[in-house]
Amino acid sequence: MQATAYTYDPETRSGSVLLDDGTPASFDAAAFDAGGLRLLRPGQRVRIEVRDTEGAADARQITLVTLQTF
Secondary structure, three states: OEEEEEEEEOOOOEEEEEEOOOOEEEEOHHHHHHOOOOOOOOOOEEEEEEEEOOOOOOOEEEEEEEEOOO
16 A cells, blocks of 8 residues: 655654545554665655554554655
């Protein structure tokens, strides 16, 4: 799935993205580290992988964030 980087905190390695429909979704350090990135700037196009979580307030959990390549 593709998204646009919205926020990123280099100290915690967590942040958020905006899905193409405008829905915000947050990611944690584990998802950032899984993508092998060192830095992320707002506005960059990214590829994310999500896992559906049953019974959670946010039904989708981002498990990977990496740069979108063409």
